[in-house]
Amino acid sequence: MAEREDVIVFDGVCVLCSRWVDFVLRHDHAGRFRLAAMQGTHGRRLLQAHGLSADDPASFLLVHDGRGHTDTDAIAHVLREFGGRWRVAASLLLATPRLCRDPAYRWIARHRYRLFGRRASCRLPEPAQSWRFLD
Template identity: 75%
Template sequence: MSNEADHPVIVFDGVCVLCSRWVDFILRHDREGRFRLAAMQGQRGRELLVTHGLSPDDPASFLLVDGVQGYSDTDAIARVLRQLGGVWRWAAALLRVIPRALRDPAHRWIARHRYRMFGRRDQCRLPEPAQAWRFLD
């Protein structure tokens, strides 16, 4: 098994229904297993958020850590989509056509209201046994 540093890490909110759907999307489309996943409620997820200047208690952003570099908001989403390849590479390009000054505030608004709009689970999302190797913590 490879080292965590060899793979980009997506930090997600493990109790957010929207975020869990995003994780399901990654697991379904990242067939080569490029990405690792860390819930913000776990030790590693919290550490990564703090290291990259985001609040682990109220993150209003999406975080992708690739090597030592952290990417947030829609730049992170576009990087993930681009790395998935295929049609998702085109989706990333379309996302980047929208000026960051418009797309990032829209993303943060959705992030702030994610529980009200999409729901919240009582406990953190647990991986399926066959996919547990993709999750940190």
């Protein structure tokens, strides 16, 4: 297990969010990021602690060193930790003014079910990856 872990809170029934989780699992070779569905106990508690609606957050949450990051800043932080080309992608994302990138992110987040679909139940981890999930 990683020495220092960050927690990503995601929407467990959102198809796009589940794909993001798959992406994280595929690229986080160090096992730094733990994952918590917003529908679970840990996810709800973290969302509420960082001022986000636990019933329908407009963003996923990254908790790093006890501090919450949302929207494109959270995505960039995660990508930066993967290193290599993902660090470059994070730099390009952050080079785009927040005034442009965050409203685009929030629009997608608000319409995520209509655009990408919704599962009937939360995504379940593969047995080999279950240690990465908090609930």
